[in-house]
Amino acid sequence: xxxxxxxxxxxxxxxxxxxxxxxxxxxxxxFNVILAILSxxxxxxxxxxxxxxxxxxxxxxxxxxxxxxxxxxLYAYExxxxxxxxxxxxxxxxxxxxxxxxxxxxxxxxxxxxxxxxKSYAYRKFFTTVITIPMLFSGGMIANYLxxxxxxxxxxxxxxLILPLCLNSFNIIVLRTFFKTSxxxxxxxxxxxxGASEWRLFFQIVIPMALPGLAxxxxxxxxxxxxxxxxxxxxxxxxxxxxxxYLLIQIESSIDWLANNKxxxxxxxITAAANMPKETIKMAIVVISTLPIIxxxxxxxxxxxxxxxxxxxxx
Amino acid sequence: MKANTQKAAxxxxxxxxxxxxxxxxxxxxxxxxxxxxxxxxxxPLFGILVAFKKFRLSGNGFFYNLFTxxxxxxxxxxxxxxxxxxxxxxRNTVLYNFTFIILGVAVPVVLALLLNEIKNxxxxxxxxxxxxxxxxxxxxxVSYCVFAFLNPEKGYFNAIIQQxxxxxxxxxxxxxxxxxxxxxxxxxxxxxxxxxxYLASICGIDKTYYEAAALDGATKWQQIKYITxxxxxxxxxxxxxMSVGGIFKADFGLFYxxxxxxxxxYPVTNVLDTYIFRALKTSGEIGMSSAAALxxxxxxxxxxxxxxKIVSKIDNENALF
Numbered sequence: 213x214x215x216x217x218x219x220x221x222x223x224x225x226x227x228x229x230x231x232x233x234x235x236x237x238x239x240x241x242x243f244n245v246i247l248a249i250l251s252x253x254x255x256x257x258x259x260x261x262x263x264x265x266x267x268x269x270x271x272x273x274x275x276x277x278x279x280x281x282x283x284x285x286l287y288a289y290e291x292x293x294x295x296x297x298x299x300x301x302x303x304x305x306x307x308x309x310x311x312x313x314x315x316x317x318x319x320x321x322x323x324x325x326x327x328x329x330x331k332s333y334a335y336r337k338f339f340t341t342v343i344t345i346p347m348l349f350s351g352g353m354i355a356n357y358l359x360x361x362x363x364x365x366x367x368x369x370x371x372x373l374i375l376p377l378c379l380n381s382f383n384i385i386v387l388r389t390f391f392k393t394s395x396x397x398x399x400x401x402x403x404x405x406x407g408a409s410e411w412r413l414f415f416q417i418v419i420p421m422a423l424p425g426l427a428x429x430x431x432x433x434x435x436x437x438x439x440x441x442x443x444x445x446x447x448x449x450x451x452x453x454x455x456x457x458y459l460l461i462q463i464e465s466s467i468d469w470l471a472n473n474k475x476x477x478x479x480x481x482i483t484a485a486a487n488m489p490k491e492t493i494k495m496a497i498v499v500i501s502t503l504p505i506i507x508x509x510x511x512x513x514x515x516x517x518x519x520x521x522x523x524x525x526x527x
Numbered sequence: 528m529k530a531n532t533q534k535a536a537x538x539x540x541x542x543x544x545x546x547x548x549x550x551x552x553x554x555x556x557x558x559x560x561x562x563x564x565x566x567x568x569x570x571p572l573f574g575i576l577v578a579f580k581k582f583r584l585s586g587n588g589f590f591y592n593l594f595t596x597x598x599x600x601x602x603x604x605x606x607x608x609x610x611x612x613x614x615x616x617x618r619n620t621v622l623y624n625f626t627f628i629i630l631g632v633a634v635p636v637v638l639a640l641l642l643n644e645i646k647n648x649x650x651x652x653x654x655x656x657x658x659x660x661x662x663x664x665x666x667x668x669v670s671y672c673v674f675a676f677l678n679p680e681k682g683y684f685n686a687i688i689q690q691x692x693x694x695x696x697x698x699x700x701x702x703x704x705x706x707x708x709x710x711x712x713x714x715x716x717x718x719x720x721x722x723x724x725y726l727a728s729i730c731g732i733d734k735t736y737y738e739a740a741a742l743d744g745a746t747k748w749q750q751i752k753y754i755t756x757x758x759x760x761x762x763x764x765x766x767x768x769m770s771v772g773g774i775f776k777a778d779f780g781l782f783y784x785x786x787x788x789x790x791x792x793y794p795v796t797n798v799l800d801t802y803i804f805r806a807l808k809t810s811g812e813i814g815m816s817s818a819a820a821l822x823x824x825x826x827x828x829x830x831x832x833x834x835x836k837i838v839s840k841i842d843n844e845n846a847l848f
Binding site for chain 2: 234235239240243244246247248250251252253254255257258260261264272273276277278279319320321323324326327328330333334335339342343345346348349350351352353354355356357358359362363364375376378379384409410411414435438439440441442457458460461491494495498501502505509510512513516517
């Protein structure tokens with residue numbers, strides 16, 4: 213019998229067993245209605261933004277934001293592709309920072325968590341303390357800002373977007389717990405007896421066995437990097453190296469500025485400002501900056517749920 | 528010979544080296560992470576000293592500036608607390624966080640219970656996925672989603688208000704609405720995440736408890752009251768301790784991006800984090816804002832210790848450490 217069939221049968225048996233323990237039909241309907249309304253509230257605002265980004269600029273100016281617009285248009289997206297160099301560059305920055313950051317972060321979190329997960333590690337206590345103290349007490353925003361900009365001299369460097377986010381105590385603890393529960397001591401011991409070094413153990417045995425745990429942390433990191441705007445706001449003044457999320461913050465002011473100062477500008481400025489779909493382009497950037505997450509969402513969600521369950525286990 | 532090596536192993540110096548040698552490889556694996564913590568978590572602790580200094584930046588590097596600038600003791604703190612802002616900022620931070628802590632337990636636990644009880648498990652997946660979605664959006668993106676509804680000229684809400692003959696509302700300058708908007712949006716973004724945590728814990732509860740209770744004629748409500756909630760207590764406690772420790776910290780995006788940094792809203796949206804950020808970025812008052820940051824860290828630390836102490840007194844099992 214295939215595994216699927218087995219699972220189906222088990223589910224059926226479980227369902228029958230549960231029958232006497234279920235809520236009344238009327239209550240079930242009520243619960244469904246409540247949950248459906250809440251689900252819609254959670255999803256609709258983003259769908260609304262997608263609709264606005266697809267609305268024709270003219271009808272938007274006339275009628276305001278509508279769920280069913282008078283006229284659809286892809287102009288905002290066309291504008292981004294044809295004239296949005298800064299937007300496309302920002303996309304590149306976001307992708308670069310996310311990929312490099314996730315790799316560095318995974319490597320640092322993985323090695324640290326692995327060392328902590330080993331019972332034979334004599335300095336385990338010390339290195340656990342090293343990550344516990346920052347959870348309880350931190351220097352705060354100003355101190356971090358001063359160290360990153362004045363001591364490490366990372367202002368206007370992509371490293372300022374990558375390094376501050378690549379490691380944190382929470383991820384290490386989650387992964388350590390995962391290593392502890394998913395890799396039996398016997399496997400590690402036998403590999404050691406066979407003469408494997410810790411390096412080989414980590415890369416050839418632990419990593420393949422702990423893939424789900426590493427994927428979880430990888431997703432936490434990816435999401436963190438993709439959605440980060442705070443570090444860019446703190447450390448980035450160079451307009452050529454800003455990530456998408458920060459561009460979204462800035463575009464608000466730059467578009468408003470363009471709109472308000474049309475009269476003050478020369479002919480070029482007027483035509484440029486006139487051709488820019490001001491309202492829809494903002495929403496289009498919101499959509500394209502979120503699109504990768506929406507596509508990866510089902511995958512994201514599954515691993516997040518796993519990660520949270522692991523993280524909730526104490527010691 | 529044998530006695531000799533034994534003696535050598537016992538001497539502390541040799542023991543240290545032997546231990547070092549045996550753990551060399553694992554040490555190499557954990558050093559890179561430790562170096563990161565040294566730079567990004569421990570080095571900033573020196574930055575705290577700025578709170579006690581009349582700090583000026585010059586070209587000579589941070590530590591030179593730190594040690595040469597004039598020490599003013601608690602003057603920065605005095606300034607901070609004598610300005611009218613401090614009281615409002617602390618009040619906002621604490622009241623909002625207090626609300627978030629209560630709702631952050633109540634709403635997700637209720638939702639997890641509802642999700643767990645509904646019969647159609649397919650629908651359960653759909654609801655769960657929809658409610659989890661906002662967690663994946665950044666506050667910047669969320670602020671645009673909200674802007675679509677609250678835009679004074681084109682927003683959806685004002686269109687509806689006008690349709691019913693009302694006056695359009697200038698959302699981003701009217702402060703009376705914002706406490707509700709902020710609380711609502713914080714729940715909107717976070718409830719899916721927390722629901723999953725509680726749902727996972729509920730799923731982990733041994734089904735036989737419920738079967739036994741059902742056989743004894745316990746109603747659904749009694750089962751929740753006497754089985755589910757008590758068994759959820761450990762998770763709730765840990766999350767509570769953590770959030771109590773964070774009562775002086777605020778979600779920067781929520782209070783800065785969502786109201787679009789609008790000046791008229793400061794009385795209801797200014798919290799410690801946004802205050803510190805603005806002091807740093809706009810007025811350059813490094814000393815006073817570090818005083819605020821140190822105040823924030825210290826109170827947070829003390830609170831987490833007290834909360835943990837109380838929990839360990841009541842129920843040692845559930846304490847954080």
